[in-house]
Structure formats: C-alpha cells, structure tokens
Amino acid sequence: MEYLQLIVREFETAANATDAIAMKKYMRDQFEFCGIKSPRRKLILRELKATHGVPPIADMPALVKALWKLPQREYQYAAVDMMQPMHKQFIPDHLPLFEFMMLEKSWWDTVDNILSALVSPWFKKFPELRAAVTDRWIASDNRWLQRGAIIYQNGWKLQTDEKVMFQYILQCNHSKEFFIQKAIGWALREYSKVNPAAVKKFVAQHPLAPLSKREALRLL
Numbered sequence: 001m002e003y004l005q006l007i008v009r010e011f012e013t014a015a016n017a018t019d020a021i022a023m024k025k026y027m028r029d030q031f032e033f034c035g036i037k038s039p040r041r042k043l044i045l046r047e048l049k050a051t052h053g054v055p056p057i058a059d060m061p062a063l064v065k066a067l068w069k070l071p072q073r074e075y076q077y078a079a080v081d082m083m084q085p086m087h088k089q090f091i092p093d094h095l096p097l098f099e100f101m102m103l104e105k106s107w108w109d110t111v112d113n114i115l116s117a118l119v120s121p122w123f124k125k126f127p128e129l130r131a132a133v134t135d136r137w138i139a140s141d142n143r144w145l146q147r148g149a150i151i152y153q154n155g156w157k158l159q160t161d162e163k164v165m166f167q168y169i170l171q172c173n174h175s176k177e178f179f180i181q182k183a184i185g186w187a188l189r190e191y192s193k194v195n196p197a198a199v200k201k202f203v204a205q206h207p208l209a210p211l212s213k214r215e216a217l218r219l220l
Contacts, residue, residue, distance in 0.1 A: 003048075003055050004066050010044045011036060011074060023073070030107050031073040041074055045081055054082065057089045061097050068104055076105060080113050087121035092129060094122060099145075106144045108179060115152050123152060131164075138168045143177050150183040154190045165191065166202055173208060184208065185215020192219050 011034050020035030027033075036044070055063055060083060067079040079101065101114050123130045134152065137145035149168050153160045169184050185208075192199040196219075203216050 003052070003059075003063060006048055006052060007045075007067070007075070007078060008070070010048065011041075011072070011078075014040060014044060027073065027107065027109065031105070032071045034072045034074045036074050038077070041077060042081060045078060057086050060086065061094075064097060064101065068101065073109070076101075076110050077113070080110070080117050084117040087118070087125070090118075090122050090125055092126055094118075095129075095133065098122065102144050102148060103142070111144045111147065112151070115148050116155065119148065120152055120155070134164070134168070138171050143175075143179050146172055146175075147179050147183040150180070151187050151190075154187060157194045160191055160194070162191070162195070162198060169202075170206065173206065173212075176209075178211070181209045181211040182215065184212040185218075188212070188216035189218055192216065196220055 014034070014036050016035035018035065019037060020033040023033040023035060023037075024031065064079040064083065067075040070076075098114060098118050101118075102111050123133075134149040138149040140146060146168075150165070150172065153165055165187055169187065172180050172184065175181065188199050188203065199216060200220060203213060208216065
C-alpha cells in the first residue's frame with residue numbers, strides 16, 4: 001500500500017466530526033478538517049513509522065504534493081511533520097518544495113510551521129544561499145514570502161542577523177497587511193529576549209504600526 005493511502009486510512013479512522021467543526025471554525029472556515037488534534041496526529045505518524053518505516057527523502061516531494069492536494073488540513077500538517085526529522089538530509093533543491101508548501105493553501109498555520117520546521121534548518125545548513133532567497137522574498141508582493149523573510153530567524157537568539165532583520169522590517173514597515181504587521185512585532189519580540197536594548201532603540205527610532213509596536217514591546 002502506498003504511504004499516502006496508509007496516512008489517509010489512519011486519518012479517516014481517527015476523524016472526529018465534532019472536533020472538525022471546532023477546528024474549522026478556529027481557522028475562520030478557511031479549510032476542512034478531519035478533526036484530529038496535533039498529539040493524536042503525531043502519534044498516528046509515529047505508529048506508521050514504527051510499522052512501515054518512512055519513505056526515502058527522494059520520494060517526499062511527491063508525497064508532500066499529494067498530501068497538499070487533499071482538502072483536510074491535517075494532511076498538510078502531516079507533510080511538515082514527516083519532513084522535519086529529515087532536516088539533516090536537506091539539499092539546496094528542496095527549497096522549491098518548501099516554497100510550494102508556503103504558497104499553496106497559504107495561511108499562518110502552515111506557513112509559520114514550514115518556516116520554523118523546514119526553512120529555518122535549511123537556511124542554517126546552507127547559509128551561503130540565505131541572502132539571495134530572503135532578498136527575493138522581501139522584494140516580492142506576496143505577504144507569506146515577506147512574512148517568511150521577517151520571521152525565519154525567530155528562535156535563533158544570538159545567532160540572529162540583526163542588520164538583516166531590521167532591514168527587512170523597514171522594507172515592509174509601510175504595509176497595512178495584518179500578517180506583516182504581526183510578523184514585524186513577533187520578530188522584534190523574539191529578539192528582545194536576547195537583546196532588549198537593540199529592540200528598544202529600534203522601536204524608538206522608527207515609527208511602527210501600533211500592532212507591530214505593541215507586539216515588539218510586550219516583554220519589555
């Protein structure tokens with residue numbers, strides 16, 4: 001049985017109509033759901049791995065795209081779950097797959113998870129490719145790529161490239177887009193955990209949207 005069929009069979013068995021309604025409502029009716037919460041979903045995938053192994057990474061792009069075609073959101077979550085442990089096997093050619101995942105059926109739930117679970121490790125593995133990619137993202141008209149350029153360093157702590165982060169924030173600081181304003185505040189708030197003085201100075205010197213400023217200073 002193909003791995004896709006194994007996942008679908010297990011997810012259909014675990015589906016919960018009541019939870020599906022609540023999960024769909026939480027995501028503002030953007031997507032359908034099976035009604036499988038994160039701990040249960042991850043347990044199913046672990047059990048599949050224990051019983052059937054996992055596909056080789058060379059087969060993952062096709063599986064990811066097949067999962068992305070399915071209407072229920074848990075299948076997209078599962079694709080990220082399965083790719084994340086393979087980060088040591090990432091190669092430069094995986095970037096188009098990650099961008100596909102970010103740009104198809106885009107919403108904050110998948111985009112932010114893809115950034116932290118897949119893109120961030122990819123950037124750390126291939127730092128020489130980072131600037132060209134994020135410069136392209138920030139210059140695009142796509143809110144999800146721009147959000148990615150702003151927040152991909154979240155959690156990098158003292159490894160954060162402050163100059164790049166501030167530059168990208170200023171490039172998008174005019175945006176009225178909620179997800180961009182939120183990303184600006186989030187990136188600054190994360191960085192304030194390790195360099196509060198730099199964040200205070202930046203916020204004092206540059207007028208930010210009220211949402212961005214409020215989020216940036218939340219811990220200060």
